[in-house]
Amino acid sequence: MKVDELIDIFKYGNYEDQNIRMAVINSESKFLYMSSTLVSFYENYKEMPVYDYYKDHFPSSELDKIINGINNALEGISTSSVIVLKDSLDKEEINWDTTFLPFTSEEGDRFCVTKIQPREIQLSTTSTNYLIREIVEKSNDYFAVFDEDLNFVYISKTDQDWDIKPIVGKHISSLINGNVLEIFKDRVKKATENPGEVITDIVKLNVANRGLVYYESSMEFHDFGALGKYYLDRTAEVTEKVLRNREIESQKSAIEKMSKWTALGQMAANIAHEVNNPLAIIELQAQSISKRGADFTIEQVREKINSIKEQKDRISNIVSSLKIYSHDDRSKREHTSLSSIIHDSIALFKTATVDESLKIVFSNDSDNDMVNINSSEIIQVIINLLNNAFDAIDELSDQWIELNLFDHNGLVYLDVIDSGVGIDKEIATKIFDRFYTTKGRTKGTGLGLNICQGIINDHGGAISFDPESEYTTFRICLPQVNPS
Known part of the structure; x- marks a missing residue:
């Protein structure tokens, strides 16, 4: 048999499925053929010196076994040996049963045929390689x-x-x-x-x-x-995945805007009332000065001017809070005092509710309440929590909401507490779910707390409900920044 015919047998002998590597080596100890069963790399081993290949794969003690086996085969002697190879991470030794067989072609040239096969007890690593390759190729x-x-x-x-x-x-x-x-x-x-x-x-x-x-x-x-x-x-x-996620983000943004503008619409009548009151006072004071100005003392005129200024400031605060709340640029963030945002939120909320029986108390125990935020979004979160608190205690005789600000270990915390007795545990596990509401279809969309959670998470913070508190308590935390 010619050596090329022998190699053809090996090529079509289905050795790969048997976890066997076959090689043919000539008298100069160079590869004529090597099956690619153990790795799926496309390497050309033909004419590569055996030593050059194996020196990078086996320690010297095992390399000596290989060289001796090849030399014996070229001398016409069959030998077998166990070759030990540590795996690539040096965590497992793999034993290979290796046979060195002599072959003489019909032209009289001598060759060594090697057959290498992992022992069955050590097949885990090698079998995994084959399984991975099958998965990869398909x-x-x-x-x-x-x-x-x-x-x-x-x-x-x-x-x-x-x-x-x-x-x-x-x-x-x-x-x-x-x-x-x-x-x-x-x-x-x-x-x-x-x-x-x-x-x-x-x-x-x-x-x-x-x-x-x-x-x-x-x-x-x-x-x-x-x-x-x-x-x-x-x-x-991942084109479809990316485009789908973009569509989801776009829909989420649209829902958040809808929620904000819905809240503004619900507050519109009360806000108009709150603006009209100081405008009416300004008009009365101006008419009084116009008609009877000559009869007033300097001190009386000064009092009326101060009254007009106070009402102007009241309107200005309402408009300022509305401008911040309605701002749509979500990408704009700046270092801001969280207490100032809380004051704006309370002012806007009180303007919208016009309920004299509700007591709102804000305490600031923070040494540094600077945070990097989008003010409009954080006002949206605080007003949502205030609205939820107000709806929950609307029928209680004792109505109050507390906002407590403090900082600890690089975080700024805001607790929003109302006089309610808390939330049932089963309901509490669902309150941040989208479209879940306890207010009924006519009053709630089930989007408020879910949107709040998304906004706070996007700011690198967290929002949670405290089930252990005596009163209904929500906590917001945001990363603290150093004052500029």
Whole structure:
């Protein structure tokens, strides 16, 4: 039999499914053939010296066994040996049953045929490799392995239009460029600095006949010691997911705006009443000065002017609070005293409710209440909590709301407490769910607390209900910033 015929038998002998690696080595100890059963890298072993390959895979003691086995086979002697290889993380020793067989071609040339197979008791790691490879090759995602110079070592066959083999061995820059390449290099840098961690980016590419396509790329860096350093990369198309999330965010923003403007509409009549009262006082005082100004003393005129100024300031405060509350630029945040926002919220709320029986008390025990916030959104949250408290205690004889501000360990806290007796435990687990309400369809949408939670979370804080408190208590916390 010719050696080429023997190699053809190995190529079509289904050895991969049997977890076996076959190799043919010539008299110069160079590979003529090696099956790619243990790794799915596209490497060309032909004419590679056996020693050059195995020196990076086995310690010297095991390498001696391999060299001796090959030399014996070339002398016509069959030998078997157990070769020990530690896995890439040096956590598990894998024993390989290795047979070195002599082969003489019909031309009289001598060769060594090696058969390497993991022992059944040690198959866990190797079998996992095969299972992973099967999953990888059949996945719609792109899987790639890069060496430390960012050359392709492996790429999965995910797209039939790709000619895979020419890509292997090439640098990543042969496939991508520009901003996408810079994002890739930044991902490599982060992965290198955090070995074993998954570093993920969203990348967008203009694809022919499709336009803008979004991909999620996840990378890990591993140092396999003598086997080398590699980057493992998975890229999955997530265009539909990205667009769906954008639509959800857009709908969420629209719902939040609707909730805010609905609240303004509900407050409009009371706000108009609160503005009309000081305007009426201003008009009366102005008429009085106009008609009887000559009869007034300087002191009386001064009193009426001060009264007009007080009413003007009252209107100004209402308008100022409304302007902050109705502001729509969610991206604008600035360092603000939370106590000033609370004062604006209380003023706007009291203007809207016009209920003299309700007592509102605000205490500030904070040494530093500076926070980085969007004032309009935080006013929306506080007014929502005040409205909920007012609705809950509307029929109680003792009606009060307390707002307590304090700071601790880099956080600013605001407790909103009302004279109610709390919330049933079963209901309390649902109050932040979207569309859940206890107010009935005519009065509540079930969006208020859910929107509040979204706003506070977006600010890096948290909002919660205290089930242990004697009275109904909600707590907001926000990250503290240093005063400028």
